[in-house]
Amino acid sequence: MINHNIPLSDDVEGWWCVIHKHKVLLPLPSQKLPFGKFAELNLPITRPDIVHHIGYKDETPVYLIQANEHDFERNENDFCGLRQVLFQQGDMFEYAARAFQVDLFLKTHKYCGQCGQEMELIDWELATHCRPCNHRCYPRISPCIIVAIRKGNQILLAKGAKSTSGLYSVLAGFVESGETLEQAVHREVFEEVGIKIKNLKYFGSQPWPFPHSLMMGYTAEFDEGEITICEDEILAADWFTLEQMPQTPPTHSIAGKLIERTKAMMRLA
Template sequence: MIKHNILFNNELNGWWCLVHQHRVYLTSPVNQLPSGCFDELGLPVKAPESVHQIGEHQDLPVYMIDVKSADLIDEMDHELFVGIRSVLFNHNEMFEFAARAYQVALFLRTHKYCGECGEQMTLVDWELATLCEPCKHRCYPRISPVVIVAIRNKDKILLAQGTRSTTGLYSVLAGFVESGETLEQTVHREVFEEVGIKVKNLKYQLSQPWPFPHSLMVGFLAEYDSGEINICEDEIVTADWFSIKDLPQVPQQQTIAGKLIHTTKKMMALARR
């Protein structure tokens, strides 16, 4: 449960998520979220008036502070603020809190004023929401569900390069859920729109928060049903079936795409025995 506007004092003891723009502060040289009493940690920020508790870790509260540039004590400490994606790849156990801290900070930044009447919003003290007292309009954090699916065809897996990719990696297909759709309907629609094939035997596998800026990735496994690959050039650069013995460069296993690919490889290996 998230607790808002906890009155700050220098003796607050816990883990600290300092969010500056789209980055989070990690201590050097151990590269983890700082923990302990705020006034003993020598953090490069001014003490805030209040903090937000976003969870617990190892029996200590996890606090979030949204750091403005004016609150930084030393500009040189910018280098200790790392991208959220870096936390996922290099400090995986901290990703849950870094992701949540960024998404809470983004919500609070972008919901200061009412979208209905323009008046200033106030924080609801018992849930993560903002409320406009004059018109009673209430806002909750935006969470954008995205389906992501690994498709297998006998001993091959479908992998593609997206037009927006800057890494050159091949990955599984993904797409945003549209209004009124089920997750399963989105899988079928996105796969057909992007590569022109139909799938069957969908099975939910896992999910992962993806704060870039506020997605929730919902992972499925599926089997090829029918059709030939016919890519949508607006979305896909290239797509093909790849043998599990000869995969191109794919996302790391810390990502949900990497997990789905790894699971599919294991299933194919078991089926061959």
């Protein structure tokens, strides 16, 4: 059993995810998570009373330190935003992603949403608990579907109205309350581009901590309809052959992996 909230003694050794104002400490030049005992690391923060155990890396504990209140004199380049970690230090992403989400959870669940009293941390699971009314909260995870649609040797790619990258990608959207994942895929595709799909197949998933999504990927085939975009959500959408492919997300994102899988199918079509 994991004890989630650890008093920080001199023996506590592990990997340290220090989160400061939406950035994680990955000191130059290695830009890796600091490893060792807290006192030996010369981290630029006051020693906290409690650290949060958020998992294991190479069978060694990973701890979150919330340092949002600190002012750092240290080089700002020692801190990385989560997207930067994703694109530049991909192997650190899993831990940074979890640390960001737990940090956000702890920051936003200090008081009970039901009765307004102060919540307390539970040790045996990652949760906050309100003693007066017994309300318990866990880190929020928001399921999203993401789907690559193929029509013969073409793939449907779209540019999202809210996308910050400007890349063409596969369609994605949040699952609504009371909906199955499969219903969400069919609904989102129809809402965003006005087509029907078939042969939906589960592909895989990826935590997407912006701020707390879980992307669940599918492949599908075109069934019927003409592309009719929902302009609130989509700027442009079209069918692309391998020769026409626009710039798409990198392959360490699930969108990139789905596109690669579909391209392999397009080659066979």
